[in-house]
Amino acid sequence: MNLLQVLKPGFFTTVQDLGRYGYLKYGVPISGAMDMFSLVAANILVANNPNDACLEITLIGPELQALADTQIAITGGKISVKVNGEDVPMWQTLTVHKGDIISLGKVEGGCRSYLSVRGGINTPVVLGSRSTYVRGKFGGIEGRQLRAGDIIMGFNVSLLNAEYKLPEKLIPQFTGSFKVHVVLGPQADMFTERAVETLLSSQYGVTIESDRMGYRLEGPTIEHKGKAEIISDALLPGAIQVPRNGKPIIIMKDAQTTGGYPKIATAITPDLDMLGQAKPNDIIKFMEITLEEARERFLEYRKRLSGLAEWLIKVA
Amino acid sequence: MKGAYPSARYLPLGDTALTVEFGDVINLEVNRKVIALNEAVEKAGITGIAELVPTYRSLLIRYDPAKTSYEQLVSHIKEIEKTLGEKPVEAQTGRLTVPVVYGGDYGPDLKFVAEYHGLAEEQVVKLHSGKEYRVYMIGFVAGFPYLGDVPEEIATPRLETPRLKVPAGSVGIAERQTGIYPCEAPGGWRIIGRTPIKLFDPQWHPPALLKPGDTVRFKPVSEQEFKSIEELVQKGVYKPLFEERPR
Numbered sequence: 210m211n212l213l214q215v216l217k218p219g220f221f222t223t224v225q226d227l228g229r230y231g232y233l234k235y236g237v238p239i240s241g242a243m244d245m246f247s248l249v250a251a252n253i254l255v256a257n258n259p260n261d262a263c264l265e266i267t268l269i270g271p272e273l274q275a276l277a278d279t280q281i282a283i284t285g286g287k288i289s290v291k292v293n294g295e296d297v298p299m300w301q302t303l304t305v306h307k308g309d310i311i312s313l314g315k316v317e318g319g320c321r322s323y324l325s326v327r328g329g330i331n332t333p334v335v336l337g338s339r340s341t342y343v344r345g346k347f348g349g350i351e352g353r354q355l356r357a358g359d360i361i362m363g364f365n366v367s368l369l370n371a372e373y374k375l376p377e378k379l380i381p382q383f384t385g386s387f388k389v390h391v392v393l394g395p396q397a398d399m400f401t402e403r404a405v406e407t408l409l410s411s412q413y414g415v416t417i418e419s420d421r422m423g424y425r426l427e428g429p430t431i432e433h434k435g436k437a438e439i440i441s442d443a444l445l446p447g448a449i450q451v452p453r454n455g456k457p458i459i460i461m462k463d464a465q466t467t468g469g470y471p472k473i474a475t476a477i478t479p480d481l482d483m484l485g486q487a488k489p490n491d492i493i494k495f496m497e498i499t500l501e502e503a504r505e506r507f508l509e510y511r512k513r514l515s516g517l518a519e520w521l522i523k524v525a
Numbered sequence: 526m527k528g529a530y531p532s533a534r535y536l537p538l539g540d541t542a543l544t545v546e547f548g549d550v551i552n553l554e555v556n557r558k559v560i561a562l563n564e565a566v567e568k569a570g571i572t573g574i575a576e577l578v579p580t581y582r583s584l585l586i587r588y589d590p591a592k593t594s595y596e597q598l599v600s601h602i603k604e605i606e607k608t609l610g611e612k613p614v615e616a617q618t619g620r621l622t623v624p625v626v627y628g629g630d631y632g633p634d635l636k637f638v639a640e641y642h643g644l645a646e647e648q649v650v651k652l653h654s655g656k657e658y659r660v661y662m663i664g665f666v667a668g669f670p671y672l673g674d675v676p677e678e679i680a681t682p683r684l685e686t687p688r689l690k691v692p693a694g695s696v697g698i699a700e701r702q703t704g705i706y707p708c709e710a711p712g713g714w715r716i717i718g719r720t721p722i723k724l725f726d727p728q729w730h731p732p733a734l735l736k737p738g739d740t741v742r743f744k745p746v747s748e749q750e751f752k753s754i755e756e757l758v759q760k761g762v763y764k765p766l767f768e769e770r771p772r
Contacts, residue, residue: 233578235733236667335727345667347727395536395544443578443585447539467664475539503540507590
């Protein structure tokens with residue numbers, strides 16, 4: 210069923226779920242939400258499955274018109290939300306009626322906001338996911354970012370009798386300065402000792418050359434011991450590549466699946482959500498942790514995501 | 526053997542993956558080991574493994590840290606690696622024939638490649654299409670096959686400045702590798718021709734026509750033939766010249 214019409218698409222708005230898994234060996238990236246926690250929260254607030262498809266909004270939000278009565282929730286980077294010109298809160302179930310205009314402003318804390326609809330966005334499932342992969346031109350709406358005039362389809366599901374919010378303490382704040390935990394390797398031994406120290410003790414700025422594929426960083430040069438190339442091997446989001454110029458690149462969700470630059474370290478999964486909220490000129494600091502510690506953090510993160518629904522507070 | 530490690534290196538890629546490196550080189554021996562381990566691990570059905578990504582010279586094993594740990598996984602994989610032997614035998618592979626129009630607008634760098642080596646364009650075409658290539662891995666963008674080894678006589682370095690857009694179907698050379706762009710993408714390989722056939726479609730199961738270990742042969746065709754194949758591809762009735770064969 211037709212749920213929303215796109216009046217203005219925003220800067221870069223795509224349909225995303227938690228991603229496309231199992232196809233890296235065919236050169237297909239994982240894609241999916243850059244901030245998975247915020248996507249899951251948006252879904253939980255309208256009693257969806259955690260993996261249902263939402264809109265991922267980048268920097269400037271869209272304007273949408275409801276084509277049917279529905280419920281929505283907006284999470285992630287701080288953004289102003291108006292329904293028919295009136296301010297409404299983020300991180301809360303919102304009931305909207307046919308004809309209502311939903312206007313989102315600029316993302317002011319963080320980089321990406323998420324908009325869920327009750328029942329989830331209904332686009333074709335491609336290789337197990339509804340996530341948009343723009344370079345491959347598949348997933349989401351015709352494999353591209355939203356355009357004015359697009360119709361967003363939903364499922365015919367009953368509306369909730371109540372509206373919910375999440376407690377303040379669970380709502381992440383994005384200040385523009387990010388501490389990211391990394392596990393060294395796989396190719397840390399191709400760098401000098403000083404290079405590893407530099408990575409772990411310096412501040413790196415996110416440059417304008419940053420998108421869903423990866424972030425190019427600016428900061429102290431990281432020195433290779435010898436050659437600055439490897440025979441290409443596989444990449445995952447979080448991997449920190451260092452090309453010959455010594456400036457690190459963090460691999461993100463839509464990146465190529467293989468690459469020929471050595472990887473000095475890899476950001477851990479729970480910190481990728483935060484990284485997904487980094488925008489140009491933000492500052493990143495890397496901190497080394499052991500694999501054991503990384504696993505503990507992963508398990509905590511998994512628990513936090515799967516237990517999110519238990520925190521819902523009824524507001525109406 | 527040059528570039529192959531005396532024993533495999535086990536390395537973490539963050540909190541969810543293990544990389545098993547067999548060398549830092551492009552060669553048959555190393556790639557065969559990768560593919561053999563890939564198949565053996567697939568068969569073993571180890572708890573917690575999410576997916577496998579074979580590359581030129583390493584196998585990436587993505588796992589769920591809630592179901593296994595890095596140490597546990599390493600010890601499982603080391604056991605499997607021991608059983609592989611020095612010269613693993615490959616399972617069933619396929620051979621694909623790829624029709625290509627060489628040169629002109631389809632292959633804007635053919636002239637450069639010829640001049641670089643002091644050859645005529647026809648000689649470059651003859652050398653490029655005169656042998657069977659191995660699919661070492663699929664990567665970069667959806668369905669891109671990394672093929673080798675290109676004859677030494679026509680091996681050519683990448684462009685100094687990569688193109689922002691390389692059309693879908695473009696066939697390129699980078700040193701001793703050759704490859705086919707399945708979709709429009711930026712790229713620095715020397716483009717010598719173009720094929721009308723499709724290598725990847727998200728609606729196919731599996732979505733890529735080729736897998737590591739398969740072989741590819743390029744067949745020079747005229748622009749006329751290119752266009753008639755292209756029409757069949759667009760209508761969805763083209764049958765790729767793909768031959769399954771046991772080794």
